[in-house]
Amino acid sequence: MKVLVTDPIADAGLDRLRESGYEVETAYDVEGDALLNAVADANGLIVRSGTDVNRDVFEAASELVIVGRAGIGVDNIDIEAATEHGVIVANAPEGNVRAAAEHTVAMAFAAARSIPQAHVRLKNGEWAKGDYLGTELNKKTLGIVGLGRVGQEVAKKLDSLGMELVAYDPYISEDLARQLGAELVELDDCLDRADFLTVHTPLTPETESLISDEELAQIEGGYVVNCARGGVVDEDALARAVDDGILAGAAIDVFAEEPIPEDNPLLDVDDVIVTPHLGASTEAAQENVATSTADQVVAALKEEPVINALNAPSVEESAFPRVRPYIELAETAGKIATQLLDERIERIEVNYEGDIAEEEVDLVTASAQKGVFQPLEWQVNAVNAPQIAEERGVEVTESKTRQAADFQSLIGVTVESADEQITVEGTLFAGDDPRIVRIDGYRVDAIPHGHMLAARNHDKPGVIGFVGTVLGEHDINIAGMFNARETDGGEALSVYNLDDELTDAAKRALEADERMIEVRSIGLNG
Numbered sequence: 001m002k003v004l005v006t007d008p009i010a011d012a013g014l015d016r017l018r019e020s021g022y023e024v025e026t027a028y029d030v031e032g033d034a035l036l037n038a039v040a041d042a043n044g045l046i047v048r049s050g051t052d053v054n055r056d057v058f059e060a061a062s063e064l065v066i067v068g069r070a071g072i073g074v075d076n077i078d079i080e081a082a083t084e085h086g087v088i089v090a091n092a093p094e095g096n097v098r099a100a101a102e103h104t105v106a107m108a109f110a111a112a113r114s115i116p117q118a119h120v121r122l123k124n125g126e127w128a129k130g131d132y133l134g135t136e137l138n139k140k141t142l143g144i145v146g147l148g149r150v151g152q153e154v155a156k157k158l159d160s161l162g163m164e165l166v167a168y169d170p171y172i173s174e175d176l177a178r179q180l181g182a183e184l185v186e187l188d189d190c191l192d193r194a195d196f197l198t199v200h201t202p203l204t205p206e207t208e209s210l211i212s213d214e215e216l217a218q219i220e221g222g223y224v225v226n227c228a229r230g231g232v233v234d235e236d237a238l239a240r241a242v243d244d245g246i247l248a249g250a251a252i253d254v255f256a257e258e259p260i261p262e263d264n265p266l267l268d269v270d271d272v273i274v275t276p277h278l279g280a281s282t283e284a285a286q287e288n289v290a291t292s293t294a295d296q297v298v299a300a301l302k303e304e305p306v307i308n309a310l311n312a313p314s315v316e317e318s319a320f321p322r323v324r325p326y327i328e329l330a331e332t333a334g335k336i337a338t339q340l341l342d343e344r345i346e347r348i349e350v351n352y353e354g355d356i357a358e359e360e361v362d363l364v365t366a367s368a369q370k371g372v373f374q375p376l377e378w379q380v381n382a383v384n385a386p387q388i389a390e391e392r393g394v395e396v397t398e399s400k401t402r403q404a405a406d407f408q409s410l411i412g413v414t415v416e417s418a419d420e421q422i423t424v425e426g427t428l429f430a431g432d433d434p435r436i437v438r439i440d441g442y443r444v445d446a447i448p449h450g451h452m453l454a455a456r457n458h459d460k461p462g463v464i465g466f467v468g469t470v471l472g473e474h475d476i477n478i479a480g481m482f483n484a485r486e487t488d489g490g491e492a493l494s495v496y497n498l499d500d501e502l503t504d505a506a507k508r509a510l511e512a513d514e515r516m517i518e519v520r521s522i523g524l525n526g
């Protein structure tokens with residue numbers, strides 16, 4: 001399997017991929033057709049902020065299982081297109097937080113003391129001591145927009161340096177802000193009170209140009225720091241505000257277009273200091289994000305849970321060994337159920353009984369949906385199955401009961417149409433041996449594997465012999481057989497494991513007998 005890496009990541013990450021047996025291709029700075037060609041046979045793709053992973057990339061990458069983002073921001077990845085193509089997107093949300101926070105603090109100080117400007121003049125032989133009278137951060141108010149991981153780390157650092165903290169973040173609790181020593185306020189209040197404003201939100205339609213002319217005017221006389229994403233602070237408005245003396249200065253690490261074009265207005269304003277997106281560029285941060293991203297790519301390629309998947313259900317690493325066998329069992333039960341139902345599926349219910357009901361089962365439920373849709377859809381997996389259900393208007397419900405009647409753990413997948421429903425229930429014998437133990441209420445003991453035949457018949461003498469004879473005549477060998485009946489002489493259900501697929505001719509021959517009620521071929525391969 002091949003992992004394509006299109007932005008530079010630390011060697012430790014590349015080594016980890018190679019040690020896991022994957023071919024690693026590095027192709028930095030590729031774009032357009034070159035990127036589409038490189039990704040065509042890649043099973044994994046690792047990027048930073050430099051690669052535009054758009055819909056065309058997903059359309060060209062038919063083998064792609066995961067895009068790993070060696071860092072936090074995923075605004076360069078079309079997650080919707082990834083989900084539609086069944087591709088996991090995962091980032092490394094922890095590894096560069098300290099680096100980003102330290103850079104933010106450094107930029108705030110650098111702007112407040114005009115360090116870059118003084119540095120350049122001194123290097124040019126000019127002792128401009130009298131031109132720089134800086135501002136202390138001590139006792140000033142820091143306005144933080146976005147109090148997530150980086151925002152919180154910045155809050156801790158600048159709180160300890162004597163700043164007053166106010167924060168605007170509509171998605172966090174007052175309690176959390178209070179624990180950090182910050183007052184949670186509305187945006188207007190945050191802007192009015194800030195001597196320094198630092199933004200730490202992702203770039204989304206909601207945050208794009210969140211800080212523009214009007215907002216900058218509210219920070220009059222202060223400084224703006226942006227080490228989050230270009231575009232959250234409007235660049236033209238910021239250049240104007242600093243140039244016109246409305247703001248004392250700004251420190252910017254990230255830009256709406258990167259690498260920054262020469263005509264970016266921020267480059268022309270002396271009191272705007274800039275760095276080329278260096279927030280995450282420390283040795284420690286790069287090693288952290290590279291190894292954590294490589295681990296997630298390896299996990300995805302081994303079909304193990306991807307801890308930081310952004311568009312797929314996941315399971316805690318410690319719980320995975322307990323949940324893992326049920327993932328396949330649920331998929332199998334879903335596959336069988338869907339092949340036993342003729343009509344359009346309108347509802348799926350996944351029921352958990354016993355020990356498994358204690359676990360986090362999002363991934364198991366997604367796998368049951370994958371099983372249900374797989375015989376019907378071209379490319380379905382646990383990433384896009386919930387979306388397929390939503391698009392088709394299929395209602396999916398989950399129920400759990402900790403009490404189990406006959407088995408330590410039992411999973412039931414019910415598929416329902418307008419006038420029919422089928423439930424297939426399975427368990428694990430000895431912890432990892434999957435068995436289908438009930439189909440539509442009939443108690444069976446079927447090993448779900450390969451080709452199967454499910455036959456409903458009137459419970460009359462000679463039926464089992466008849467089925468065996470017909471299959472024999474059509475050269476189909478029976479590998480195993482399980483029979484269950486409602487009542488003596490009532491209806492019976494038999495499930496057969498076959499070495500070969502049930503042919504149409506054999507199916508017709510079985511259906512021709514009046515003792516047979518229904519004959520279904522079930523395929524569990526693929």
Ligand SMILES: NC(=O)c1ccc[n+]([C@@H]2O[C@H](COP(=O)([O-])OP(=O)(O)OC[C@H]3O[C@@H](n4cnc5c(N)ncnc54)[C@H](O)[C@@H]3O)[C@@H](O)[C@H]2O)c1
Pocket residue numbers: 072073074093096097100145146147148149150151168169170171172200201202203206207227228229253254277278279280281
């Ligand atoms: N310069 C760099 O190299 C660098 C390094 C790391 C992270 N980053 C960027 O920093 C930003 C923050 O990263 P993080 O790890 O803290 O992310 P995070 O998801 O932990 O935090 C983001 C916070 O923003 C808040 N938020 C979302 N929409 C908001 C809105 N409209 N108004 C106010 N708050 C809003 C969220 O509630 C959340 O608390 C991201 O854009 C990330 O890409 C940049």
Ligand SMILES: O=C(O)[C@H](O)COP(=O)(O)O
Pocket residue numbers: 048049050070071072073074096228277279280281
């Ligand atoms: O979102 C991030 O993690 C940072 O912006 C770092 O981006 P980079 O990996 O491109 O340096």
